[in-house]
Amino acid sequence: MKRRHLNFLGTILILALFNARPSTAQTAGTADFAITHAKIFTLAGPPVEDGTVVIRAGKIAAVGAGVPIPEGAQVIDAKGLQVYPGLFDSVTQMGLSEIGAVSATVDTTETGSFNPDVTAATAILPSSAHIPVTRASGITEVIAAPASGGFDSRGPANLVGGRASAIHLAGWTAEEMLINKHAAMVVDWPGIETRSFDFSALSTREKSFTDVKKEYDKQINELADYVEQARHYAQALENPGGAGFERDLKLEAMAPVIRGEMPLLVFADQARQIRDAVEFCDKQKLKIILAGATEAWKEKGLLRSKGVPVILRPTLGEPPEEDDAYDRLLTQPEELRAAGIKIAFGSFDNSFARRLGQNAANAVAHGLPYEEGLKAVTLYPAQMFGLDAQLGTVETGKTANLIVTSGDPLDVTTDVRYLFIKGQLISTDNKQKSLYEKYLNRPKAAQ
């Protein structure tokens, strides 16, 4: 095969002249690539200056300075550009929700308290407009989590919300997108809320602390009972031919959780919720990833001692309490890291997923070491979900999910020039860019 050499300008020219962009979904085939003359942030060691990344058969085949370019590889001259692992958004509703306020387009949350059998991957729409928009910001993989948000989630809270799926942000079908269909089991930890918004009356409602606490305890007991049932079921599963065994798909879905093979992704924000959730999982010997964690700083000791990894909500939010320091959410990431707690960032959203890097950067501005900020949106989420053998760094043998950028991928003015998912060069075009180009070229209106 002839070596093709596409430098950046050349690419632009070709694209401009022939409009021959790679398809908005992905290119077919598995061409080999060599990204040359880049500064490579491998996150597995110090950055490599003037380095080369070789991509073959969907994997990173070689990384380093002076790596030879294989015959036939398509060369991308990345002089002046930087290579990073693709960003990993730890909590989203990607593909599950299209237009927040239009419930017909939202499939985030099933009704009922216990839905361990439902699976995000089932309802992920591969052609969702959110996917290309999100990856244009350098995000190459996400956790799509049921019961993690969305406008339709107005019914009684799920306790067990279903199975979150890890997906690549490219693929013609869910199968092509899947990294791990059953990445985690979502638990929405009950809250203690004396004040709540009543959607039927469109007004706030006050309840006494005693009543709310009673309801809280009841829900925790239900959850404990359910885990107990699941434990018995998991035991019975070891002898599925046993007398009186009746198949139960919900309890069956819980079995990997009971066996410690699948983590619980527990959504909890208040200190009390965090404390109770961590102690619950500890007692029940269940693996936990804490999500939300607005007040994790109040439970540092516990989180550290139990080794609980934490996925933080956007740092650019409002602190929960009026008397919290104004920068409470911004300083928390470094406070947790310094205490020895593993953190990752999540957008907890769809349309704001592209702010993932921005949220990490703001934590860096408030003390988090830069490399830790980068790892919190790449390597650490991969580790939390058991995917770090495949993802999270630019290392030989890993899946080639990586980005070539004009600069720091966490900052707000940085451009993602090239994006690879599973070793394929994926377009960063999207619905918004198309609309921009369409109306940029609108003829001047007659007045």
Add this chain to the structure above:
Amino acid sequence: MKLNANILRFLAAFLLATTGLLGAKEKPAGGPAMDAAAPVILIQNATILTVSHGAIEKGDILIKDGKIAALGGSLKAPAGAVVIDATGQFVMPGIIDCHSHIAVDGSVNEGSVSVSSMVNIADVLNSDDISIFRDLAGGVTTANILHGSANSIGGQTIVIKLRWGQPAAKLPFEGALPGIKFALGENPKRSNFRASGAPERYPTTRMGVEETIRSAFTEARDYKKSWDDYNKRAAAGERNIILPRRNLKLDPLVEVLEGKRYVHAHCYREDEILMLLRVAREFGFHVQTFQHVLEGYKVADEIAAAGSGASTFSDWWAYKAEAYEAIPYNAALMTRRGVLVSVNSDDAAEATHLNQEAAKSIRYGGLTRDEALKLVTLNPAIQLGIEKRVGTIDVGKDADLAIYNHDPLSAYAVVEKTLIDGRVYFDRDREQAGRAALETEKKDLLEKARKKQDEEKKEGAKTPEEKKSVEKKPDDNKPEEKKPEGKSKPPQDDAGQGGAL
């Protein structure tokens, strides 16, 4: 359930406002006293982003009587001047947020009627709202405080300065023209907010929104005519003429017709933007700003030709149907088509990083650094008619400044100080230094409250009603037990009554 993070933020503000939970708030320790003479301040050795005439490296700003007195290199500190060493730091004009709902006591929506022009946000300013302080800590110095978007014609609006620690009467921006909120599209037609079983309210279509506005201005025109006739006849010396009856709903609309009150119109779709421009032409009023205007890029020429401003979000989209074709290139594209554009927050938390939101237009649409900075400084100042006072760093202008530790057009810049009228209203060092004392004070108060509760329990002579009222006191339980939690909040800040999104 859990909700969209951004919307949640919004909700926090809404719920605090609607449920009357606003307790005593911490005032900035040693906040500036407004009655005392403004100090003479010299900011030294900063990168000054003037916005009007580029950047000055290693520049100084001399502030006297609350105004910028001199600007340049190597200025001498007058005797007694407070010197702020800003070496390595960046100074930009204080951020102006053209769409805000902070500092409002109670709901931002009088959502019972489709024309609520009689109500005025100025009447319910709450100087204790913690969001004032948080936004100030994000470099915001001026905000356009708007009524919500539940109604085709909403309430009257007011521009404030974020003078945290001052009483509500000291917040309004002196001499700034007041405004009125209009709203088009899903919110006034109640697409996303009506509780099941609740009665419908006219209008429920974009057609009806137009007619609601047309009808109100038809009334207002007739009303104005009755006053014009009366005044003319009175001026001519005619006697025994009957004074027209005052109409508090129509008075503000007459002010709109007379150009004495700005129209700030919440809108999303291209069709409704053009609709309002047609109605405005029909009645001869001006639309000062289109707010949100997420499809403004589709009709930028028409907006520019009308001389209206556009105040939009950086990158919000898809939270509702009319936001599905929103693009982050909106601000840049409209700018290129000759529209005066600003980037706003609509949300107390979003306002804490408007500098970053403005910077996104460098990436999306290729604005220059100065064009990006203007989105949150000079342009909103012009949109609010206050550009002679604020919006750039020039001699003679109000000393409303934000000092950052890093280039503000990035996600790494943190505000060190915010000045309004030449007074330091936010100082990061001072704020951090004061935290331990506040923590101690809080502990003492909680302890006191607990003691009091214990004593009361000992007395044990309470009726059930009294016990109940004690339970509701915020200090009686641990703070986390009393806190509203995101999950239970409505889907939009004022979803119940209108939505400001």
